[in-house]
């Protein structure tokens with residue numbers, strides 16, 4: 001079995017973590033920010049140092065290609081994302097990219113020539129925090145999003161993806177689509193949830209991912225004075241929003257066991273201490289494996305909005321920002337990952353993931369696998385996110401050995 | 415009886431409304447902003463054109479003095495404020511300053527020499543929207559606030575009152591305190607509530623103002639991922655805040671008939687669509703005439719916070735930003751206003767005001783009166799705020815005639 005170099009792997013991880021590193025040990029490296037630009041420069045120079053041929057596409061997705069014995073064979077694509085949440089952890093995404101990088105370094109050091117080319121990728125804006133939706137680069141690459149539409153998407157400050165790409169010099173030339181469909185896509189990620197910790201196993205073999213919807217609700221009330229306006233005459237957009245938010249918290253009780261709902265963004269206007277808020281806007285993140293449940297959840301959210309607004313005399317809009325059905329990953333790759341884990345003597349657990357990953361969109365075009373490693377306390381999107389390095393190394397060895405198998409597999413791509 | 419000049423009064427009002435005027439017919443002239451600087455310049459030049467002697471104090475309060483026959487007599491102080499809410503109306507404050515200005519113009523035109531000097535004032539930051547608390551300039555002037563503490567108060571962007579004053583050139587020399595206690599203070603304001611409209615009378619004679627408290631609550635939860643974090647493990651600061659906000663909405667039901675409660679400001683962190691909010695901060699505005707009720711209201715708010723945080727596994731802080739007891743205005747001035755209104759054939763209503771006014775602090779140091787004119791639909795702190803010009807004129811005539819009486823009154827100051 002291949003062994004990775006744990007020290008080199010760790011040292012690289014520490015170097016990457018410095019770019020956008022926060023005082024609390026987390027990362028603040030929003031998609032296409034200056035720090036994202038900086039980490040991309042480092043990534044590209046690391047790819048070039050390995051002799052990979054680098055290409056950047058129109059949405060800033062970065063690819064590095066290592067030749068195979070059969071140059072015309074469909075490549076194995078491996079990677080993840082280097083962007084982070086505004087106060088996110090160091091493992092989310094970054095660990096997957098660096099596991100892919102370490103895999104190629106091992107192949108180089110051992111002079112391994114694979115049958116198929118291998119391509120490493122850093123996908124643009126997986127997080128969806130600065131620009132919506134999430135999984136932006138991979139979604140456009142597989143053809144789910146229109147590239148021009150994505151380029152004109154703006155952040156809260158009104159900066160477009162196109163301008164942000166230009167500002168950091170990652171408005172690439174290469175078209176944002178697969179010129180050759182990969183034979184397989186493999187990604188490693190921290191679990192970001194409690195399952196591995198609870199079952200006490202080392203490797204998560206991900207069979208699927210929850211379906212999800214992102215919605216934006218806007219409630220329109222009427223501004224008035226906090227003093228002389230009698231309570232019964234008020235149309236307070238924030239009171240209505242609060243009513244909906246507590247209702248959304250309970251949605252999960254009636255719909256299905258795996259439903260999760262979150263209001264992550266909220267802003268009110270005019271946001272002045274002695275003014276009844278005239279406008280409240282908030283996002284809703286709703287997930288379940290069962291797509292029907294997601295749809296019924298949206299209906300229930302609309303019902304909550306409607307009854308809260310009737311009570312408060314406010315009006316509302318509900319907009320769907322993004323929806324993605326649940327993912328089912330390749331059982332063949334799950335089996336390969338399981339075999340490799342067994343060969344390495346590592347315990348494993350088949351599971352469903354709760355977070356979206358670029359692997360979800362890749363599964364639309366090729367056989368795809370996703371490996372999870374432990375997240376201490378399941379904590380993520382939090383500066384305290386942590387993974388024991390031994391767990392990262394175990395995951396990387398399962399990953400590298402599976403890539404080697406896939407890269408030498410004869411079977412034609414799907 | 416003195417008559418004001420309705421056309422001149424209206425023309426001046428229209429001119430003043432252009433500075434910081436919004437597309438929707440409102441005002442955006444936050445305290446010590448560039449537009450506040452601009453309107454102050456206009457005000458000072460209007461005072462100088464009347465031959466008044468202008469002085470600016472350390473907090474930017476602007477005074478203009480018109481001599482009286484007896485220069486050593488305690489002056490009559492008249493005025494209000496020129497600052498506005500971020501999307502406020504054109505009448506709130508401005509109408510009071512311009513009523514005072516029109517009063518002095520009438521005295522000038524008719525060559526009226528009063529016994530006592532008359533001073534007109536524009537108080538700094540009545541609204542409390544950019545810098546807290548409200549009634550800042552008047553509160554410091556009467557000695558309730560420490561001037562140095564106020565100077566170092568900052569807005570959301572971290573700009574201090576001191577720097578903001580310097581930026582617009584209103585960091586005056588004159589000490590912020592009365593060198594001579596005024597014989598009386600008189601202010602005219604739009605009612606900002608529904609009482610005059612409901613009772614169908616023209617002039618509001620304000621006997622008192624609700625006591626009020628401004629609080630800031632901060633709820634600390636834990637950031638985590640909107641997907642893989644099971645609902646039962648979450649500590650969502652926004653869910654807890656929403657729970658408190660709906661609870662605060664109902665406070666008024668148990669405490670007293672006149673209680674009003676408002677959450678006007680709310681911000682959450684990290685404010686990202688797929689992250690459970692780790693921190694939610696919001697203000698609470700609580701008012702009632704009975705100071706005990708305000709105190710019990712604060713206890714109930716704390717109880718709401720405590721139970722919501724127990725349910726959600728979050729922690730909280732509750733800080734008191736400002737508190738002001740209810741005001742009782744001078745019965746003698748109420749009587750004078752009533753007599754003048756009767757003489758002018760105007761209907762009137764004695765009432766309690768729900769909004770804070772600079773007159774509240776002035777009532778701490780001298781006999782004080784407050785005149786209300788109609789607010790259509792009681793709407794205020796809203797760009798649609800509106801007062802029929804006839805109502806403004808009626809109020810200004812009551813005002814000017816009462817000022818004349820006070821300025822010639824022999825009785826010594828309190």
Ligand SMILES: NC(=O)NCCC(=O)O
Pocket residue numbers: 092126127128134135354355356357639640641688
């Ligand atoms: N892995 C991850 O945090 N993805 C962001 C997209 C999501 O919200 O699931």
Ligand SMILES: NC(=O)NCCC(=O)O
Pocket residue numbers: 225226227274506540541542548549768769770771
């Ligand atoms: N009149 C007025 O709007 N004052 C602001 C202070 C308050 O909130 O009552």
